Amino acid sequence: MVLADNIPFQVVFYDGDGSDSITAENRFAILSRLLDKGYAVLRAAAGGNAAPAAVDAGRILVLGAFPDGAPALDDAAGETAIESLDISALDTDGVVDAVENFRDGRAMNQPGQWKPWFPVIDFDRCTNCMQCLSFCLFDVYGVDAENTIQVQNNDNCKTNCPACSRVCPEVAIMFPKYAGGPINGELVSETDLEREKMKVDISSLLGGDIYSRLRERSEVAKSRFSKERSADKALDERKKCLIKLQGEGMIPAEVLADLPSPEEIARRAEEAAQKARAALASRGGD
Amino acid sequence: MTTTNLSTPPRKILYCRCAYAKVVPEDVKDDVLRELCASGQPFETVSDLCEMSAAGDSRLDTIARESAENGLRIAACFPRAVRWLFHAADSPLPEGEAVEILNMRERSATEVADGLLHRKREEVQEVEAD
Numbered sequence: 001m002v003l004a005d006n007i008p009f010q011v012v013f014y015d016g017d018g019s020d021s022i023t024a025e026n027r028f029a030i031l032s033r034l035l036d037k038g039y040a041v042l043r044a045a046a047g048g049n050a051a052p053a054a055v056d057a058g059r060i061l062v063l064g065a066f067p068d069g070a071p072a073l074d075d076a077a078g079e080t081a082i083e084s085l086d087i088s089a090l091d092t093d094g095v096v097d098a099v100e101n102f103r104d105g106r107a108m109n110q111p112g113q114w115k116p117w118f119p120v121i122d123f124d125r126c127t128n129c130m131q132c133l134s135f136c137l138f139d140v141y142g143v144d145a146e147n148t149i150q151v152q153n154n155d156n157c158k159t160n161c162p163a164c165s166r167v168c169p170e171v172a173i174m175f176p177k178y179a180g181g182p183i184n185g186e187l188v189s190e191t192d193l194e195r196e197k198m199k200v201d202i203s204s205l206l207g208g209d210i211y212s213r214l215r216e217r218s219e220v221a222k223s224r225f226s227k228e229r230s231a232d233k234a235l236d237e238r239k240k241c242l243i244k245l246q247g248e249g250m251i252p253a254e255v256l257a258d259l260p261s262p263e264e265i266a267r268r269a270e271e272a273a274q275k276a277r278a279a280l281a282s283r284g285g286d
Numbered sequence: 287m288t289t290t291n292l293s294t295p296p297r298k299i300l301y302c303r304c305a306y307a308k309v310v311p312e313d314v315k316d317d318v319l320r321e322l323c324a325s326g327q328p329f330e331t332v333s334d335l336c337e338m339s340a341a342g343d344s345r346l347d348t349i350a351r352e353s354a355e356n357g358l359r360i361a362a363c364f365p366r367a368v369r370w371l372f373h374a375a376d377s378p379l380p381e382g383e384a385v386e387i388l389n390m391r392e393r394s395a396t397e398v399a400d401g402l403l404h405r406k407r408e409e410v411q412e413v414e415a416d
Contacts, residue, residue, distance in 0.1 A: 024324035025320075025323075028316075028319055028320045028323040028324075032319055035303035035305055035319075035332075035333050036303065036305050036333075038305065038333045038334075039333060040330070040345070041331045042328075042330045042331070043328055043329050045328040111306045111333065115306055116306050116307075116339070121370065122370050151374065174367050176336050176363060176364070176367040176368075176371060177307040177309055179309065184309070184364060184367065185363060185365075185367025185368075185370075186364055186366070187364075
């Protein structure tokens with residue numbers, strides 16, 4: 001879950017004019033620790049030439065070994081608050097602590113809190129077929145004003161579930177944090193394309209329309225339930241159906257455990273399919 | 287082994303730490319960052335481009351716009367993934383050679399660092415003195 005839409009400030013690591021040089025190893029130690037805590041760091045090099053900085057954060061913290069103490073710095077445009085910190089006497093832990101103290105509890109996304117898992121569409125490959133929108137049960141996909149598919153609700157995407165990428169006939173959906181290619185963003189080979197096209201007919205998974213099959217199983221389960229009055233057996237029936245999906249590698253176990261009831265699945269699937277049909281119709285069958 | 291900086295104008299360097307997942311080998315990430323820290327060149331680092339894209343971080347737009355003028359070399363993961371991550375945040379990278387993406391998931395730290403710093407390595411034959 002994204003907690004913050006931007007970092008609270010930009011860190012600049014300065015060892016140019018007016019500062020003492022910091023060893024390369026110390027520089028590495030500090031930068032790697034700050035990055036692993038979620039900070040972005042700009043290294044401004046000796047000679048006073050700083051790389052063009054993205055200073056949209058509105059606040060900058062400049063770290064450096066300043067022999068005469070941390071200098072007072074002002075933004076000429078008056079738009080960015082700049083503070084400096086002399087790190088001469090600080091070890092790596094001390095620098096990291098000082099930066100954290102500067103943040104003072106302001107919200108910031110940090111590694112370890114969540115995993116940025118969401119589909120990334122390669123629009124050079126996407127044909128706008130809407131299969132992903134029809135397939136996803138968690139409302140991740142939508143369409144824009146031109147009825148082009150888009151990822152609308154990143155946060156709804158279930159971590160580690162790449163199922164939608166497997167039903168895309170053009171292999172256009174990536175999950176950059178996924179281990180294997182081409183879902184991780186590797187170039188798509190002809191072999192990948194042929195394999196994925198074979199999976200386009202997802203109704204072949206269970207010998208019929210997958211959602212109708214789930215509905216049938218639900219009806220059978222209900223009937224059995226009414227006769228046997230066993231909620232456990234109904235749940236077991238659903239579980240068997242979903243285990244088959246898991247066995248195909250389509251959906252991780254934890255996602256299966258989180259799926260809604262078959263009736264809700266059917267309702268959502270129909271809604272998604274309607275949305276997809278409407279989008280395609282509006283585009284005039286591009 | 288000697289390194290030679292090649293003579294084209296320097297481009298901005300962007301290093302992605304991929305801090306939110308373990309998909310880039312740790313030793314490669316560390317070695318590339320070490321080389322950057324030892325290089326004397328300015329560079330920009332971000333914790334995780336996927337996180338920035340998910341958050342719609344406005345810095346991606348700044349980076350993309352500046353790259354059109356000044357060029358950019360990015361150390362991250364697969365180029366296809368990186369390009370469409372920027373696109374997903376409404377911050378498309380320019381087409382063509384302005385942006386070079388070096389893949390830390392597949393290439394060695396040496397290759398990536400040399401690419402970022404635009405240098406080539408040559409083996410130097412040491413001649414023993416008689």
